[in-house]
Amino acid sequence: VTSGDGRPRSRAAVPVSELVEQARAGRTRAVARLISLVEDEAPELREVMAALAPHTGRAHVIGITGAPGVGKSTSTNALVRELRAQDKRVAVLAIDPSSPFSGGALLGDRVRMGDHATDPGVFIRSMASRGHLGGLAWAAPQALRVLDAAGFDVVLVETVGVGQSEVEIAGTADTTLVLLAPGMGDGIQAAKAGILEVGDVYVVNKADRPEAASVRRDLRSMLALTERASGAWRPPVLLMSAQTGEGVERVVEALADHVEHTRGEQLAARRRARARAEVEAIALAAMRRRWGGVASGELDTVADEVATGRTDPYAAADRLLES
Numbered sequence: 001v002t003s004g005d006g007r008p009r010s011r012a013a014v015p016v017s018e019l020v021e022q023a024r025a026g027r028t029r030a031v032a033r034l035i036s037l038v039e040d041e042a043p044e045l046r047e048v049m050a051a052l053a054p055h056t057g058r059a060h061v062i063g064i065t066g067a068p069g070v071g072k073s074t075s076t077n078a079l080v081r082e083l084r085a086q087d088k089r090v091a092v093l094a095i096d097p098s099s100p101f102s103g104g105a106l107l108g109d110r111v112r113m114g115d116h117a118t119d120p121g122v123f124i125r126s127m128a129s130r131g132h133l134g135g136l137a138w139a140a141p142q143a144l145r146v147l148d149a150a151g152f153d154v155v156l157v158e159t160v161g162v163g164q165s166e167v168e169i170a171g172t173a174d175t176t177l178v179l180l181a182p183g184m185g186d187g188i189q190a191a192k193a194g195i196l197e198v199g200d201v202y203v204v205n206k207a208d209r210p211e212a213a214s215v216r217r218d219l220r221s222m223l224a225l226t227e228r229a230s231g232a233w234r235p236p237v238l239l240m241s242a243q244t245g246e247g248v249e250r251v252v253e254a255l256a257d258h259v260e261h262t263r264g265e266q267l268a269a270r271r272r273a274r275a276r277a278e279v280e281a282i283a284l285a286a287m288r289r290r291w292g293g294v295a296s297g298e299l300d301t302v303a304d305e306v307a308t309g310r311t312d313p314y315a316a317a318d319r320l321l322e323s
């Protein structure tokens with residue numbers, strides 16, 4: 001398994017070992033460079049990941065998900081402010097699984113996050129899949145690994161757009177925060193989107209609006225129908241106004257409570273699931289690269305045999321896996 005696609009190594013003007021050292025010392029530019037290596041699927045990644053591995057497992061990874069317009073970006077900003085007030089170092093990874101390009105819609109978010117632009121205790125980065133072989137399943141966990149090893153106490157993963165992949169990305173965090181807001185779709189839609197299963201902490205944002213209380217009531221009664229083992233974590237449903245800051249402190253407290261409550265077997269299981277997805281994505285990308293590369297004729301050969309009826313697709317796949 002190679003980590004890259006054979007593109008020239010020119011990007012790494014600074015040796016990997018030095019970049020890793022600098023990132024671990026909290027140097028923002030080194031952290032940014034390492035994440036760029038992830039985005040580019042650079043060949044140096046193998047060495048980077050080997051160097052980072054012993055230094056991971058400390059950060060609290062929090063996934064933030066919710067329908068467009070519920071206030072994910074505003075809330076992320078408010079959470080960062082509160083965490084900074086508690087002297088925590090915070091990284092924000094904004095992920096757009098649907099868009100092949102960075103920028104665009106994320107630009108507005110960057111501006112909003114400008115509140116923290118000059119704070120060295122805050123690192124903000126947008127990421128898109130850019131249509132790479134490995135996609136986001138490949139890139140997101142590796143970016144998290146960089147931020148974790150760089151010593152951030154909390155990493156907020158904000159997903160942009162809607163769909164199953166958001167729920168999946170948020171679902172592999174240590175703690176998943178699901179945001180709702182009045183007027184942003186009722187409880188039925190929440191149930192449809194699968195969020196009743198993934199949330200560890202539910203937050204009804206825009207609590208400065210009068211309808212927030214009834215959204216909370218509806219959500220609570222729906223969650224009450226979900227079966228949970230005795231002693232299991234019961235997701236709280238909190239009211240917050242990201243805009244005024246009301247309730248933000250309580251939300252940060254609930255997020256910390258959740259990770260404390262699950263520390264041990266449950267947290268280990270989530271992290272294992274995340275690592276599993278990561279390893280699988282790396283292995284699959286390596287296989288695709290091997291079979292799909294211009295140099296590799298094996299896939300074309302078996303495809304031709306399948307297309308002309310000389311062999312069946314299962315036998316062909318077996319041959320590929322054995323090759």
Ligand SMILES: Nc1nc2c(ncn2[C@@H]2O[C@H](COP(=O)(O)OP(=O)(O)OP(=O)(O)O)[C@@H](O)[C@H]2O)c(=O)[nH]1
Nearest residue numbers: 067068069070071072073074161205206241242243
């Ligand atoms: N009244 C009120 N409005 C809010 C609050 N939080 C966010 N908003 C507004 O809701 C709108 C959407 O907020 P965003 O933070 O951009 O929401 P988002 O979920 O990141 O949106 P997408 O990135 O498009 O999915 C903006 O106009 C915000 O100003 C709040 O607490 N109260």
Ligand SMILES: [Mg+2]
Nearest residue numbers: 072073109160
């Ligand atoms: Mg947003």
